[in-house]
Amino acid sequence: MPGLGDQQSSLTFLSFRQLGGFSLNPGFQQKGGFSIALSLSRYPTTTDPMVSPVATTGCKGLSQPRDSERAPPAGQKGRSLVKFANNSRRCTADPETNLKGTVKQARSDTIFPFNIHSRRKIRPAVKKRAAEPKAFSDAALDALWEQIDSLEPLMKLIPSSAREHEGAEEDEDGLMLLTRPLQAAEVAWISLYLRCVRVLTYDHDGDFPYRTVIGKLADYLEPSPLLPRLTSLTYRYESDSKVPHMIANLDTLLLICPTFQKLTIEGDASAHWTSRGNRDQKYFDVLPKMLPQIRDFVLNTDFTIPKLQFAAEFKHLRSLEIGVANEYGDQPRYLRAVTLQAMAGLRDLELLSIRPFDISAWASAPRIPGFPSLQRVHIAQGDDAGAYVLLSSVTSPFLSEIDITLESGEYHWKRDIAQSFTLLPTNFGISLESLTWSAVLPSNTQGFEEFKAHLLRPLLALPRLKYLDLQFFASLISSEWLVFSPQDAEEMSRAWVNLEFLSFFTDFSSFSLASLITLVLKCQHLIYLEIPTLLVDDDQIEMASHIPPINEPPRFLELRIRRAFRDSSSPHPQPVSACLHQVFPPLRIL
Template sequence: MSILPTEVLFHIFTTIDGAGEGSRDQRRESRATIAAVARTCRAFKEPALDVLWKNIDGIKPLISRFPQGVVGKTAQGKLTLGRPPFAEEWKLLEQYARRVHSLTIKEFHLDQISDEVVQALVSTPSSALLPNLRRLEWWDDRDCFFPLLRILLVPTIRSLTLRGYRSIRWDPSFAKSALLASIGARYPSVREFNCTFDSEENSDVLSKAVCDWHELVHLETGVLNTQALAHLASLPSLKSLSFTSYNLAADTQPQSIPIFTSKLDAVSITVPSHSHLHRCLRNIRFFFSCRTVSLCIGCDPQEFFDLSNTPDLIISFSECFSPVLEQLIVESEDHAYNESLDSQRFAFSFDVIAPLLQFSRLTVLDLTWFCSLDVDDEALKYMAQAWPQLEKVNIESGPWHSLALTSRTFTGLVHLIKHCRHLDYIQMRFAACPINTDIEPFSTTTANEDLTLDVGISPISNPIAVACQLHALLPNMRSVMRYEWNDDDEGRPPFEEEWDQVDCYLRVLTESAKIREKRQAK
């Protein structure tokens, strides 16, 4: 008899297993240790096997439990079965299958097994192949493997991921729609669902599944209709939400606008254009303590050069989200979107983003895909004072912004460093010219020991003086990041030689400072 309870042994073996989460060799070594322990005595065997089989990748480990005379390999090296397993052989496999709580299957896992293996698994004598499965990640798009997927889905499922292997999206098909049509009712205990099924035609199928879940905690999916969003708004358990929105205005009445009052931690919305995002924010209200907001905006050709609604969009955004917001990240699905921001008529002033100043807890701010900002040093100072918790700030990037003139100077950068003491990353274009270090704000700004600076394609004069002043503010900085010129771009990036000089001077200055510190320490 073991002197330790089974629960304690399980915890010990789990700790050993967790110690191997580094390299593949460490993982193999930790699992070999647990396997050796399982063979030591009968008391150790059960909890050790529970740990070894709790999380598996692919079907191959299970198939390998069949006797050697049953399992074989094809001429192509795939795992196959020489004959259908007998009842007693299935019972041997079930001793391990009941221990599996988490299963990940990717495309290459399925390529390792033959059709005979799939046919045998979907004909298992038991009602479920893995009766205690809690988490399933299925990374494959092929409909021919759907019978295997269906046999893996059991009522105990809590976390379900359905994606393509090469693409994050699940390509639409009738078989997938048929599965999603019943998945909510058949597996009501799902807490986490991850399936980006971006098909507006199938949004009702996906939305029906979502409406059947009443204890969702995390949801990442495709197009949802207003009914599904209203259901999600009523769930107190929901903590993170990611979905695609097209035109909610088509089926939304004022009295049926979804109002989120639960304490969501994060929300992510993908829309095809600025105007769709504007309509989405008008027809949904996120009155919750949301800390992270991610917006992915597509490039509708009809609106490509029409960003005139950006000011109204930012106002809608400020009215839709709570002042406790900490991270605002705006991205685009099309890099060419930068070109539309190159137009001077879309270089918006400080007044456009003023509604965002209420989010005083912001730690991450990325506005590069919202608009191009033409803000001077004083406006940048006001922004820095309004967002003192900033850790990462990205105001603009890429060559399209940088080829235009800028009203920001080195002084604007100093304002950010002075008022945002937690900053560790700045991406901003500015006119890098030496400033007077004996007056405000430079004279009262404390050095930041650890900050990464990306200057894009910033104009610069007097690289030696700029490097010295950067070193005074950022003593550990050895180089600055710049826009990476593509092979298709003609010539060399503007001001590349000057910024190369800055890098050389920064390396000399930091090495000299280290030598001084060592001498003073003696």
């Protein structure tokens, strides 16, 4: 019987269940024709070069397995991966902990597979099938390490014998230090995980003590950055974070990765809010000089909004988002006119998102047109006057999406909102494809036909609309509703020939069955329709029963109706849903 180390052996896969400790026969180690691969969980368990998938490259008698040799043949691929989804956090993160101790912390059904393949006789078909589990294993590792919330998991990749913390761990002035040089196998093993990280949250108070170790690791990995695939970094600071330390940390961020393109700054006041005044301005002003590659900038802060003139120095800035972190504190939530003017000067800006701030209008200063490249505008919990000021400042011929939700409060539709709706076709009639607008109207709203004329009619001059979502609430107790007739539906379908999504959600309007059918028949691209109320009577049911089933062009239509009222003299009236399905067989009523 051939031995385990015999090159003529036909053994291609060996799986150990509940592995408690292992050793390799010295005779086997002298055989150069085999490879060993070990799948790892998110928190690696050992740096022993005999079991590390990276460290095997430098060991006598062992070589790094080829991609096609990392997994068992077909029929075994379900057992070729460590089952780490539910137990990865139970395993110790200390690389020097022995495997026996680690397995005791894992579930009893955890499999640590060893793939042992002879390189002499591997059939092409087996090679092809063997590549599939390996690819899945890489994808699983990437998914587990794609996003991390601090540097702590990276620090735990360093063997405990090679690191120590100087001072209290929660001390911002403390440091973590390396106590000995790292071996090449250890560095290679650590880099296996570093290359997976694409989204990182850097907590100033928690991660600042790691800055020295970051520098040392960067020296080992040079010329590659610490996290070569990093695309997005969130930097979080708090009330007591020191501005000089925040500025010093920018050098650390460059060591981590000098090419990430999305930067999020979070000023988190937590429950203990204290004002930082304007002392953070110096930090923000230096950002474009240190991080000129930034294309997407997000500022979520509970503290004073800095002057945003610095944002114009980001030469490649494409998106700007301004919001709050946890909404602690009692500072006023508004953007000054000078701030809006600074944003308007961003020539390459394509996305602007503001929440939840009022935008101060400036009556004394001349309005400065700007935003020449803007494509999308999002305002959440804003004010009507600020929305109008912002939209009237946009000169871009490319604006295709507007999403505005006004803060809680009652707005007079004619005085406060109609001016913005009148502006839309004038400034964006040839470009606007998506419009979302939500507001609460006064409970004494009167004159619904005027509402239709001043708010809805301007939108009929937006021929490129594909997505329209209007939500207006008035909390009315009245029998006088705004009713959309078949003629109204016909007019909308002629105006919005490209419409795919329509949600008109109010508590004071309704569609008749005839107007609903007309709208769906005429809007050839409509795939989703949401209406508040459907009114049905016997005459409309009779009319609909004579319409042949319609499925041209083929499409799947979803219909959401909040409530339906049926006026029928029949003791057993036909359900409205049955009538709708008769006309539109593929209809899905939500």
